[in-house]
Amino acid sequence: MIEILAVLGFPLAGAAVLAALGERRQAPAVNIAFSFLTFAAAVALTVRVIVSGPLLVADRQFFVDSFNVFLVALTAFVGLTTAIFSRTYMRIEQEKGRLTLGRLRLYHSMYQLFNCTMLVALLTNNMGILWVAMEAATLTTVLLVSLYRTPASLEAAWKYFILCGVGIAQALFGTILLYFAAEKLLGGGGGALLWTELDDVKTQLEPTVLSIAFVFLLVGYGTKVGLVPLHNWLPDAHAEGPTPVSAVLSGLLLNVALYAVVRCKVLVEGSLHNSFARDLMLGFGLLSVVTASLLLSRQKDVKRLFAYSSIEHMGIMTFAFGMGGAVANFAALLHMTVHSLTKSAIFFTVGHAAQASGTQIMDDIRGLVTASPMLGWGLALGTLAILGMPPFGVFASEFLILVTAIGERPWAAPFFLVALGLAFAAVFSKVLPMVFGATTGGRLPHPPAMFPVFVHLGLVLLLGLWIPPFLADWYRQAARLIG
């Protein structure tokens, strides 16, 4: 119980402290410290769950099982590395005069609050609180996206706020219907919204209400996941905000939204006894992969390019969860991990690259390898990892997903492969001239924070070649749980 309190308490405390002394010079260091404490608490919680199995504490309000504990650990870890990266990044931004100290204060406190909301969304057992946490996450990041006060960032923030607000509202309606269906069985009061309760009784829930509820929930949380017809806010929000925010948005928030969708799918799956929920997710997933890979080739801005790549990868994960079965779920969970690690690493390098050449337009960034070799190689390896080149983990999960797709839904495999081929062609043709060739980029005033990048890529490489046994059982348990 203490771990959960610690995991949630530290970011909240961090947000408060940073709100108070955000002005001072050592605010980034404090930010890192709090992130580190959160990470430590998350590790403690993970160990606790491994040792003693799922936790249901605080009068069943918080529920930690093998599915969300690895997401908590991942969120805390990426939060820590992003904090480390943002220290150097923000110092360079400050020296460039693009951010004042006041805004930095807002940035640091909102960053910690955002971490807290994500962790609450992951740990809570109450579907209502899950919705509230998601809404809070949206609100905290809206301000972060519009930190630079440029017309483009304002537009991105406004669209982000309206589209996600409307999406989340649908999710609220879905939650209400869920509550409505559950209330008949579990009676009024708090019990009807608890996931564990719903999970036990899901077979008797009313199918028609559940299917309509799932539609609202899928459209709601699907907007946050960035599934294609609802994805329009994602490229703008991820490209216009400061890089640490884009990294955390792309790396973590999308995962948390998908986590929520999967939680709902588990309930609906139990009651509907047909594959309606899974087919819906399959359809959205495949549509996202194909459309995103098509849109990739039209990008001019490097962060928009990788935002679309996030849409594509979220599509892959939704497709995998949609297929269901032990192997596909296992692959989807693995893909979640490696995608957030690789994507955040890429955003770190892209951030520094943009700072070095002063622009995010890809045609003006040239020859990173010669300007600063670490940055160039980091971006090259990161891009190859995200495109699913083998030694890296993304290939392992994509291999498993493709293999199950060929087995269970052969009609989908060709679309998948064509989309992956198109994405490879588009992204690599734009990144290759950026990394290699004669250099135009200037030097960075401070050495780029490449430590987080190579830690992430190292982990992804490790996962590509050898998945540690404890992690493998973790994923297997979660996969069985998801069903």
Next chain:
Amino acid sequence: MTVPPLSLVIAAIVAWLAIGTTGLVRPRNLRFVSRALFPAGAIVGLALAAVAGYSIDLPPASAVLPLGLPDLPFHLRLDALSAFFLLLLGAAGAAISLFSAGYFRSSEGTPPGVICFQYHVFLAAMAFVLVADDAYAFMVAWESMALASFFLVITEHRIAEIRRAGFLYLLIAHIGAIAILLAFGVLQGGTGDYTFDSMRAVILQGAWPTTAFFLALAGFGAKAGLLPLHIWLPEAHPAAPSPVSALMSGVMLKTAIYGLLRVTFDLMHAQLWWWGVVALALGLSTALFGVVFAAVQTDMKRLLAYSSIENIGIIVAGIGLAILFKAYDKPLLTAVTLTAVLYHALNHAFFKSLLFLATGSVLHATNERSLGKLGGLIHRMPWVAWLALVGTLAAAGIPPLNGFVSEWLLLQAFLFTPSLPQSFVNMLVPLAAAALVLSAALAAYVMVKFFGVVFLGRPREPNLAYARDAGRFERFALIYLGAGCVLLGVLPVNVIALIEPVNTLLIGTRASQPIADNWLLLAPISADRSSYSPLIVLAVIVGVVMLTMRVVHRLYHGRVRHAPAWDCGFPLQTPRMQDTAEGFGQPIRQIFEPFFLIERHLPSPFDPAPRYSVKAHDRFWGALYLPIARGAESLARLAGLIQRGRISVYLTYSFCTLLALLFFVR
């Protein structure tokens, strides 16, 4: 044997990786990298070749590594087929590593340490491909090989064409890998078990074997450079530094051949005869296309790259013929054809690496690649010239050397086809034999052009006078490869004894009687039917030549006077009057006009500095690749319409999705 060969092979792979990573420790230190690491890599290569040679006739050994996915760890297997190709990789790899010891200088491109790392990861990945025994391990090794070679191709990434060539190479390699993955998907036949053993057990029904075969042909053809997917080869090989292009041309293309043999002969049982016909036709058209384009090239490395396409075409044609024979259940004829295929693969690895390394030395001495600016190098670079002559004769398929032996075996195989029941095939095969012979003859034309324009005649540029011969390491590597070409050509019987177990593995039954009985005479079916003994031919020729030389010199005094060239009495002679590369290729351009897309630049009559240039382009760019690119472009523009920018439009998307789903649910 105390240590099983498979673990030795794994040890070799790990050794290569270790050498590579030590290179990374001090990337800028050239002496350490070239004097210690590359020779070490060469020694590991030799050891690998020895182990592979030894274990070729041992029963297959397999092992499981703890790496890989939890429920699909890496399976490894060393059987006769992978042992043979490991032998090829080790032997050729050792020479090329030795050459690179002397070749790499601290150029401004990637630091030598990084090159050493990428190089040895490339070697390790290729070795891993040859021993992988399940789809996941194979794909990981396959694409790591493509990735490592991609980074090697763009070592001098300052130049735009090299970056473009690198991108094209990795893109087509990736598409090929996707096709291979689909092929494995079909081969596992719904069992969900992706190890090769289970694929061997699965009997596919209906149209699945055909789809699997054609997917594998497309996938491995993309890496080997078969016709429609060959575009990257003439771009990527010349772009890479010479030792890397030698490794790619000599060895990497053979991993694609290994993959094709593994899938068609080992994993799939049912072989339909018309697969063979398709592979035969595709192979021969690739061979003809490759050699015709090689004849009109003006860049020596592009010329060799196109000639690699030709040799790969011949090998795939041989595989097609082998499939044809196996489909009609003629084990002996399949054995002869497969021997020819494997023998040619080994030969090509040797003589193509020799030629690419020779161009490497020429490039280093003159740093000039276009044939128009070379010439007369035999005087200043005798070692390189004479060893390149050995490679040229081998590539042209001249009797005593190895190129001729594999061509001879393949022609013998073509001669046995009349025994096939299918009358249509009996008609087709003479034409196939004719096309094969035509491409072999054209190969001679190309090689004469290559050697003549580069090494013979008078130097076309003044700075060629300062060209120095190759260094110690480079010379030793060239000698090793030259000796390899000669030995492979002169001792075919022993080499075929090496290939015998591979045939038995691939065909299943033991061939009725060995192809080569006594060590001197190569007689595939029976001695009186057809036989060829290169050793005797070489001995007779050398004997006669020595005899005439002694007789002429002793009987008639051997006084020689040096004078300016006679040249029918024309007084004025300048080096520019020699044939240029375009000139030597002109007859081919004339005869094979429809093959090319010719772009001519003719000077106008009052042009102060008339420049005449002609470029022969590849029709496939316009016919196949640009339409695909344009199609993808227009599709993307269509998709771009979604992101129109207006928030109300986005809200409508969300609203319509909601209504559609609700309507659908009710």
Next chain:
Amino acid sequence: MAGIPLYAQLINLLAAILLLLAFAMLTQRRVLSLVNLFALQGIALGTSTAIVAYATGQMHLYASAGMTFALKVGLLPWLLHWLIRRLDVKWDVEGLINVPTTMLIGIVLVVFSFNLAAPISQLASTVTRATLGIAMASVMLSFLMMITRRKALPQVIGFLAMENGLFFAATSATYGMPMVVELGVALDVLVGMMIVGVFFFQIREQFDSLDLKHLEKLKESE
């Protein structure tokens, strides 16, 4: 209507009023009256929650009714009025498509929501199950209103109207969610409004107008 108890009839009446107000807001031209209609909707929502609290005796519903009154009738409308005065955006507001077509689409939406909610309401044990359809209809209508508005402020008001519809669905269909969730939703809406206020000032400062046509540069289709 006679068979069911008085409070149910009152709730159905208030539901009808809520639907009427949603329609009115959909087609309203002037921003000021839009804010007043939103306040009226708040009142209707508050009273219906209070009636449900009285009928089911759930104490926390009284608290949420009080919160609705405080928030949706008091604070938010005052905040909107203050914003309108500071940004002087009192001019007329025309929608993207003309009023008759919006009305037509609105009616179609209401019909669709009714027969979508019909099977669910049979299952509801609560007396006021019929209101679920109305709540869904008002959510759809406010969604439509957000789509058809050109200016930022009316869009935000549409968003708040949607929150009202959801809140009404929560109270009428299921006699209110657990207290913690109610608080969370209210808090989110409040913070949302604070942020919107900040946005308005920034957009005003950048584009010196709140028209959404300035916010259309991030796109792919050029």
Next chain:
Amino acid sequence: MSAAGIASQLLQFAIALALAPLLVGWVNQCRAWLQNKSAPSLFLPYFTIRKLFVKDAVVAEGASAIFRTTPYIVFGAMCCAAAIVPSLATDLPFARAADAIALVGLFALARVFIALAAMDIGTAFGSLGARREMLVGFLAEPALLMVLFTASLISGSTSLPTIVDTFAHRDLAIYPSLAFAGVAFTMVSLAENARIPVDNPATHLELTMIHEAMVLEYSARHLALIEWAAALKLFNYSCIGLALFFPWGIAAAEDGWLALLGAAPVLIVKLALGGFLLAVIETLSAKMRIFRAPEFLGTAFLLAVLAMLVNQMLGS
């Protein structure tokens, strides 16, 4: 490897060496008569070769070792080829080591070396001749191999003595495939030996010559060897033609000395007739433009493939 075998092998090798210049002289004489010119002496080629041997060799400055060794290699290859082709008897132990395909390979070896030597000097004519020689080479070689394939398909083996044995002792049936092959073979041998339709042996007109352009720079003993090798090549080609299409009179392997002696006059008569036929062809036809050569050799190639197809179809 019986003693008789070695003896007949050496005998045929010696006869080939001796008779080759005579055949060239005979052809030149016939041609002079047909063009009613006074014919040079029959033994003129012997005199020229002897004369050339005693002269001082003049070698161009830029020439490398290839230039000086090529005559010996070309001569060696031609001798090797002569040892394979059965002219008097089919008892040739060395033929066991190299079959028809190896024969074509030997011709290719000679052609490649002579082309390289031509390019070695670095003059315009050398590379011009080399390019044209390789052009004729890569078109003629496939046709030659197709002819040999047809013969080996009929006889079931690719080694020349076995082919001759099967052909010599078969009953006199009409083989249409062999007829086509014969015509194709004559066209190919005309091209390969630089005879009139493709190249004029006697000419020194720079623009038209192919073979002469390559040996332009040779003198004295090198030129002698090249001339002798060319004569030997013509002799080899005629022997192959006789062996494949007129095999009667070649002593079988097991016959004794008598058959060998008996076969000599038959060979001489056949060669005389062949030489005369060659002279007739040369007088009747004119030299073609170099880019007409591909069509000429293309028809030869077509005929050879047609022969093979006919053999498949009719079984004969």
